[in-house]
Amino acid sequence: MMMNKVHLQDAFTQAEEEKMVYAQQRRREMQLLNGRIKAIRASVDQLMQHVQHPQSGHTYIDTLKRLMETIESDMIVFKQSQRDQYDQLLQEEKKLMQEIATMEEHVAGWEHQSAHENNLYEPVSDQPTAIKKRGSVDPQSQLLPEVVAFQDYLARHGGHSGGWDDLMHNSFVKLRQKHKANSATFFSNIVSAISGVTLEEATAHERWYRGYCKLRDARKAAIERWKKRKAALLAKQAELLERKAEKTEKGQEVNKEEETRLREEKKKEIERWKDAQKQKAEKAQRTAQEEAQRQKEAQKRWKQDHEKVKHKVTEYVQRRSHEQALLKQVEQEAKRIREAARCEVGEEDLKRLAQRNEELSMKKRQLMEAKAQEEEMKQRRIEKLRASVESMITVDRDPDRVLRPTEAMKKKVQAPKDVAEIVKGKFRPPMIPKRHVPNWRQGV
Template sequence: MALARKQRKTDALLALEQLEMRASLLEKEKSAHLYSKRSEFRSEFCQLEETDLKLVEERKQERQKLRQQINRVRTNVGKFQRSLKSAKPNQQFVQKLKELMEEIESSITAFKNQQRENYDSLSKEEKVASQEISAFDKRIESWTLMSTSAPPTQAAKTGDGGTKSHTETEYPPAIADFERFLQQTGGHQGGWDDYDHQTFLKIYRAHHSKGKPFLDEAVRSLPGRSERDVVEHEQWYREYLALKDRRKEAIRVWREQKESEKAEALAGVEKERDEAEDAEAERQKAEAARKEREMTAAKLAQWKAEQEMKRLAEEEKMLKERLARAEDEAKKRKRKAAVKAKVEEYARQKGEEKEILKAADEALAKEEIKRRRAANRQLERFQLRDVAALEEKKVKQIEQEIEKEHQAMRLERLKGQVDVKVHRDPSRLYKLTEGWENRKKDAGGSSNSASRGPITSVPKRAVPSWRKGI
C-alpha cells in the first residue's frame, strides 16, 4: 500500500512537471505574438497586452494568498505535532488538542471550499470561452467557404456595378468606403513616397495646431512638389482623416453589435443546454423512481422472510433467556454481597481519611495564622524604619539649608571687608617698554661700529670634535 501511494505521488509530480513545461511553452508562444512590436496587429494587441498584464498580476496575488493559507495550515499542524510530543495526561491538555484539531479541520475545510468555488468558476469561464472560440471558428469557416464559393467577377465588383462582395455586406459601409478611397487614391500616403508624406505631416501638424498657414513652408521643404500638389495632398489628407474617423466609429458600433449578438447566441446555447439538462434530469429521475420501486418491492419480500425467521429465533431466544436469567439472579446476589462488603470497607476508609484531612486543614490554618502574624510584625517594623528614615532626611535638609544661609552670610561679610580701588593711568599706554629701550641702544652702537671700517673676518661656529678631519 505504501508503494502504491509512493507511485501515485511520483506520477502526480511527473504530470505536474509536464503541465508546467507545457504552460511555459504556451506562455512563450503567446508573448511572442502578443508583445511583438513588428506585428501588423500591434494596435489591436495593445488592449490584449493590458489585459494580460492584469491577469498576470492577479495570478501572482492568488499564488501569494495560497502560500499564506498553506503556511497557516502547516503551522497549525506543526503546533499539533509538538503538543503531542509533550503530552500531559489531564483534561486541559485534551481540550487544547481538541481545539487545535478543530481549528486545523476548519482551516482545511475552508481552503478546500474556496478552491472548489474557484475551480467551478474557472470551469464555467472555460466552457464559455470554448463556446466563443467554436463560434468564431464556425464564422471563419463560413467566411472561407463563402469567399471560395463566390465567382471572381462578383468579388471584383464594387458599389458602382450594383453588386457587393461578402466583406461589404458583412461589415459597415464606412469600412468599404475607406478601403475604396485608399485603393483609388494610392494607399495610406496618397500616392506620395514615405519621406515626402512624413515631411508634409510634420509641417501640417506643427502649423495646424497653431492655426497658421503652412503652404509656403511645405513648398520650401518639399522641393519636388509644386504648390498645387501640396494643396491637393492637403485636401486628400482631410478627406482621409474624415473617412478614417467614420471607419473607426463604424467598427466600434459593429463590434458592439457583434458582442450583443454573441451574448444572445451564448444565452440561447445556455438555454438549450439547460433545457437538455432538465430533460435528462427528468429522465434520470423517472428511471431512479422505477428502480427505487423495484428495490422497495424486493426489500419488502426480504423483510417479510426476515421477520418470520426473527420470530422463530425470538421464541428460541426467550427460552434461553429464562434459563440464563435464573443463573444471573444467583450471580447477582453473590455480587451484591461482595459489593456491600466493599462499600462498608470503603466507607470506613473514607471516614479515616476525612479525619486525617480535617487535622491537616487545622494545622494548615494554624500555620497560616502564625505566618500572617509574623508578616504583620515585619510590616510594622518596616513602617517604623521608613518613618525614622524620613525624619532623618528632613533633618538633613534643614541642616543643609542652614549651612547655605551661613555661607551666604560669610560671603557678604568678606565682600564688605575687601574694598579694591584701581587708579587709571592713560600715559602708560604710550610709554616705551624696556625691551624697546634696549633695542634702541643696540641700534645706536651697531651704527657706530659700522663707521669704523670694513669687516675683515667673519666669525664661524665651532666644529664638533667628531666631525674634525672629515
C-alpha cells in the first residue's frame, strides 16, 4: 500500500511538472502570436495613414504598393503557419485518441471478464472449489498472449494506422495491394503518390505493417483456437451435465426439478453467450461500416477543402490582376494630368508670347530689308566694275582652245625618246664604303 501511495505521489508530481511546462509553452506561443498580430496591425495602420493623406507622384503609389504587398505576404505566412500548427495538433490529438482507445480496450477486456467465463476453462469436478477473491485475479493473465501482444503493438506504434493519417495509410495499403511490397517501384510510387512521405518513412511504415499483419493474423488464429476450445469445453460441460442429470434421475429423484432448473439455466447461459457473440460480430460489422463511412466523408471534406483553396487562389489572382489594372489606370491618369498641366498657358503668357512674336517679326523684316539693300548695293558695284573692265580689256573668244594641248604638253612630246640615256645622265650611284686594311696586315 505504501509503495502504491509513493508511486501515485510521483505520478502526480510528474503530471504537475508537465502541466507547468505546457502552460509556459502556451504563454510563449501566445506572446509570439500577439507580436505577429501587432506587427500586421501596425502595417495596416501605416497603410491607413497613407491612404488618408494622399500625395501626388510615383513615390506615393510605390509606397502604397509596397505596404499592401507587405501586409498581404505577412497575412499569408501567418495563416499558413497557423494552419500547419493546427494540422500538427490534430495529428497529435488523433494519435493520442488512438492510444486512449487502445487502453480503453485493455480496460474493457479486463472489466468485462465475467466469472462464468473463467469457470469455462476449469474442469468440472464434484468436489467443491474455493472461491477466489476478486482482487487476486490478474486481468492481463486472462487475455490471450497473442491478443496482448497485438494490443501492445498498437499502443506502442500509434494504433491501426501506425501513427499515419487514415487517408495516407489507406493509400499505402491500396498501393501495397496493387504493387508487390518487395518490388522496385513500390517505394517510389509511395513517395510520389503520398505527399510529405520520404523513402525512409515509407520503408519504416512497411516494416511496421508487416509486423502488424503478422500479429493480427496470430491474434485471429488464437481467437479462433480459443473459440474452438471454448465450444469444446461447453460441449463437454453439457455432456457432463447430461450425465450428471441421468445419474441424478436414477439415484436422486428428489432433486430432479433442481437439476432440471440448473440445466435450463446453463442452456440459457449458453444461448446468452451465443447472442453476445452474435451482437459482438454485428457490432464489429457496424464499426467497420462506420469507419468506411468516416473515411469516405474525410475524403469528401478533403476534396471540398481543396476546391476552396483552389477557388481562393483563383480569386487572389483575379484580385491582383484587377489591382494591377487599376494601378496602371491611375498612373496613366496621373501622366495625362501632368501633360495637361504642362500644356496649359495663362492669359498673361499668351500676351507676352504675342508681343514677343511681333517683335521677332519686326526684327526679321528689318533684317530682310537691310539684306536686300546690301544686295542691291553689291549688284551696283559689280555692274560698275564690269563696265570699267570691259572698257579696258578686249579678248577674242576661242572656245576651241580648251581642246588643244598646252605648251608644256607640246614640249614633252618634242623631247628625246631615249629614256635610259636621260636616266643615266641624271643617276649618280653612291660610293659604297669599305673597311681599310693596313699595310702590315696585307698578305698575312
